[in-house]
Amino acid sequence: MSTATTYRTCPRSGLQFEKNAESLMKANAFIGVVWLLIGGILAIGVVLTRWPAVHWLPADKFYMVLTAHGIDMLIFWIIFFEVAVLYFASSTLLRCRLATPRVAWLAFALMLVGSVLNNVTVFRGASSVMMTSYVPMMAEPNFYLGLILFAVGALIACFVFFGTLVVAKREKTYDGSVPLVTFGAITAAIIAVFTISSGAIILIPTWLKSVGIVHEVDALVYRTVWWAFGHSSQQINVAAHISVWYLVAAVAFGAKPMSERVSRMAFLLYILFLQLASAHHLLADPGLSTPWKVVNTSYFMYFAVLASMIHGLTIPGAMEVAQRRKGYTKGLFEWLRKAPWSNPTFSGVFIAIIGFGFLGGISGVMMGTEQLNMIIHNTIYVPGHFHATVVIGTTLTFMALTYYLIPVLFKREMVLPGLAKWQPYLFGFSMYFFCLVMMGAGTLGVERRHWDMAFGGSPLAYEWPGAAYLMMGLVGIAGVAAIGGGAIYILVTVGSLLFGRRLEDGEVSARFVPLPRAAPTVIAQSYGSAGFAAPGTFALARVFLISFVLYYFINWKYLSTLWGLS
């Protein structure tokens, strides 16, 4: 066993951090937050330009800013932070050394160089091709090279994670199955390997085309394979943030999963089927057959939807069970009323769970239905949906996790705790509203990505109903409020690292302390679940299902009115 490292036991959490893993987690999380800051500043340009009454940036600047905003937020911020989560879920939760720390630093360097190269190229102004960068619209070669370097680095980081699992198994730092949070991280890493491989398959020939070595990349093949990268990268987020939800349920309440077996099966459904949802981006494309579209979206995607609903039931359910054990048993919701709402780690995660399920989940299933997709395809409804999943779901969850990690990982006392307490509410609820009005405008047909929704001054100028302008104005107002919430997060996080009181390191040892059995054993895997020991959660689930059915019905009804067939 390697002993060329040390293990710090955090006195505040009991977690054990291996030295190399701790440094890498800090570096990845910090750079992730830097990209969030840059992406957030760029969001000001996007929001104030799509707000019709303001219409701030000229067209060329708008498309450049939107390109950088999409890549920085959807790829760089989130994947840097996810790499930190992967190292946490392997080295820290399994109490083992990180496999090949030098290779992990190489991965970090590649990701950093790639992300900076990509952004510098975008800001040169000749690569405003959006995050999707559809061929034959070409960016400068370094745009693709930056993405490829970043992807290679992220792929290496995934294999460092898998290597760490092998180290833990070989050095017997845990007994039985890995903890559920680690299993969720395995799910995220598997999806990441598929995602990054798909990105490499299509971005490498596109880069070669940009330097003149390859002469043609088929536009539809590009779109198909690119979405295996572009959409699946958001599925990494789903698996990662759901893992964090399980972690926070344990941290905030001492909650244990209602049924490990069911939760693990739900993660297995993600591993097998979640990536296939990428096909919903291509439901309006010619060339791809109906069986391909139907199998990938309307059949197999529903297995992944089922998995999300399982997690959506079992995580709040586990919190409820833990609260009821503490004596909060009055009525359906005393457990929820007495939850630690002033703790931003909990409030952030709970707001993320509700927003992800009700706004992101329901709208995602609607979009994945081929017929209904036609109502909103390529409208601003689509960013409304993915801001609900990626911003409310993933970003808010990662923000909440940061509040937990500031004293535990960064060993600093949080500054401005009063402001931090309100941050998840400001950011989360303004994003709820932002997503709702975006989806409302999209349902009326307002285009996504477009600099000027009315095509003013062109022969194709279009007169939208007043409601469309109203909703786009509300998108602007809600967006500014959400950016304010994001700024508070940056202020608290960076302020704590720079000015927070330094906290005690805790005991440092040359040996790990083996993990007590946390996961179920062979027999326990077939153990029963908590059943309906969580009636409040079950009531919430019924509200969710009724909302789901009603929204589905409304959209079919809306679809039926688009063409006067009877």
Next chain:
Amino acid sequence: MSDHPGNHGDDEHGPVPFMQQLLDNPFLLLFLGVLIPMLLYNLWGVIDILTVPVTK
């Protein structure tokens, strides 16, 4: 409701169910998690596109 499954002194020597063997093998899961979408999404999709008849 009973206590957390991991906390009771259960029998650890029973036969390992197939599903648990699968869930405890991250590399088998990795293989399946890459193979299935590569076949169903990427390969099938690209074959669909490449077999679209060319106009004459």
